[in-house]
Amino acid sequence: MTGGGSEATPEPGGLRAALGGLTTRGRSFLAAGIAAAVCSYVLGQPDLLRVGLLLAALPLVCVLVLHRTRYRVAASRTLSPARVPAAAESRVQLRMENVSRLPTGVLMLQDRVPYILGPRPRFVLDRVEAGGHREVAYRVRSDLRGRYRLGPLQLRLSDPFGMCELTRSFSSSDTLTVVPRVEPLPAVRLAGETAGYGDGRQRSLALAGDDDVIPRGYRHGDDLRRIHWRSTARHGELMVRREEQPQKARCTVLLDTRDTAHPGSGPDSAFEWAVAAAASTAAHLLERGFSVRLLTDTGTSVPGPDGAGGAGGTDSADAAGLLLDTLAVVEHSEEEGLAAAYDVLRGGNEGLLVAFFGDLDEEQAAVAGQMRRRSGAAIAFVLDGDAWYRGPGGIRFATGQVPVAERLRLLRRAGWTALPVAPGDSLTDLWRTAADQAGAGERPGEGSGAAEDGASWTAAGGRS
Numbered sequence: 001m002t003g004g005g006s007e008a009t010p011e012p013g014g015l016r017a018a019l020g021g022l023t024t025r026g027r028s029f030l031a032a033g034i035a036a037a038v039c040s041y042v043l044g045q046p047d048l049l050r051v052g053l054l055l056a057a058l059p060l061v062c063v064l065v066l067h068r069t070r071y072r073v074a075a076s077r078t079l080s081p082a083r084v085p086a087a088a089e090s091r092v093q094l095r096m097e098n099v100s101r102l103p104t105g106v107l108m109l110q111d112r113v114p115y116i117l118g119p120r121p122r123f124v125l126d127r128v129e130a131g132g133h134r135e136v137a138y139r140v141r142s143d144l145r146g147r148y149r150l151g152p153l154q155l156r157l158s159d160p161f162g163m164c165e166l167t168r169s170f171s172s173s174d175t176l177t178v179v180p181r182v183e184p185l186p187a188v189r190l191a192g193e194t195a196g197y198g199d200g201r202q203r204s205l206a207l208a209g210d211d212d213v214i215p216r217g218y219r220h221g222d223d224l225r226r227i228h229w230r231s232t233a234r235h236g237e238l239m240v241r242r243e244e245q246p247q248k249a250r251c252t253v254l255l256d257t258r259d260t261a262h263p264g265s266g267p268d269s270a271f272e273w274a275v276a277a278a279a280s281t282a283a284h285l286l287e288r289g290f291s292v293r294l295l296t297d298t299g300t301s302v303p304g305p306d307g308a309g310g311a312g313g314t315d316s317a318d319a320a321g322l323l324l325d326t327l328a329v330v331e332h333s334e335e336e337g338l339a340a341a342y343d344v345l346r347g348g349n350e351g352l353l354v355a356f357f358g359d360l361d362e363e364q365a366a367v368a369g370q371m372r373r374r375s376g377a378a379i380a381f382v383l384d385g386d387a388w389y390r391g392p393g394g395i396r397f398a399t400g401q402v403p404v405a406e407r408l409r410l411l412r413r414a415g416w417t418a419l420p421v422a423p424g425d426s427l428t429d430l431w432r433t434a435a436d437q438a439g440a441g442e443r444p445g446e447g448s449g450a451a452e453d454g455a456s457w458t459a460a461g462g463r464s
Contacts, residue, residue, distance in 0.1 A: 071104050087181065258358060273421070
């Protein structure tokens with residue numbers, strides 16, 4: 001339940017900072033005292049000088065006393081949770097503890113938060129007894145993903161006369177991570193043991209009969225019950241049956257982050273839709289037992305160049321957290337094409353490939369088509385730039401991109417299962433449609449590409 005926490009003591013400021021903390025009342029008293037002293041000298045009135053000295057000394061004494069005040073207090077901050085999806089709230093709890101033997105005066109707390117998370121929270125605390133503590137809480141939310149710094153916490157002190165106010169800052173801060181919203185996707189089964197990906201964990205060796213046995217030489221410590229006598233007689237040495245080796249399903253989620261490929265900005269922009277869709281896809285496939293790698297057009301891959309990801313249990317949760325943290329801070333790139341991503345993909349069979357493309361011209365559509373040859377099955381969600389570029393009343397803000405129908409035709413010709421994405425489209429519906437189209441287009445004996453690799457998509461409860 002608890003997120004990140006911090007504990008620290010406030011850092012005292014210098015005497016110059018204390019003089020800068022004079023309030024309007026304190027400055028007025030100081031100015032009046034100086035004026036009275038000058039008038040007493042000009043008019044020759046010694047009694048007026050005493051009044052002036054009293055007026056000027058009062059705020060200065062308050063500054064000195066407040067500056068020398070050493071409240072021994074400790075503060076801690078707890079985020080619940082420290083990672084939240086966009087538009088969700090996180091609860092921030094502050095705890096102020098008086099660790100000295102003397103009670104404090106009235107304290108005002110102010111926590112520094114970015115403007116996008118809301119106004120700065122302020123709290124007034126009554127005097128805290130020696131060894132006592134006070135707890136306050138507030139909530140923050142953001143419609144935009146990212147990492148936001150909370151803190152440092154500020155403690156404002158004031159004298160009983162209101163002549164001076166000093167702000168002491170704590171040194172520690174915490175980070176709130178706002179990740180893309182993850183949309184639950186329908187249960188979709190991907191079959192295709194030959195290509196090394198499928199529904200959950202597949203077995204690389206079958207032990208149904210003697211013909212399926214792939215023996216190896218006996219090693220010290222092997223169970224004698226696994227000795228395969230027919231192979232032993234054939235090779236003239238002890239041979240044992242190999243154990244079944246679990247083979248993890250693989251998937252690469254490709255996110256096109258090119259600035260020129262995504263129109264607009266803000267929570268409802270095409271780029272934010274693509275980021276949230278990539279997060280939903282990665283989280284869904286991790287839950288299904290896939291080893292998921294996130295790849296961008298810059299050639300950067302997460303969790304690493306080997307594409308290792310989690311596959312259920314704690315590993316799956318850790319991998320999902322890593323991918324979401326990465327997508328929380330992903331920004332537009334200055335890349336002009338998809339060549340860097342293609343260089344990463346052409347290293348070998350990538351299993352399932354799910355891509356979220358922005359605007360594609362003919363050249364980049366051809367590069368995307370070559371990516372398909374390096375994967376077992378390929379699903380592309382292509383931004384319909386013509387729809388996203390239209391504003392209220394159907395006004396078109398940009399021209400020149402290749403029509404989405406032409407881009408889809410080029411991708412489908414290369415073997416992709418390609419779908420257009422328009423404003424307001426639901427990823428859940430698109431995901432189900434992609435499964436239906438891929439399954440319908442890969443019947444035994446038809447087509448090439450993914451069908452040759454033995455890959456097919458079937459919606460849960462549908463065709464298999």
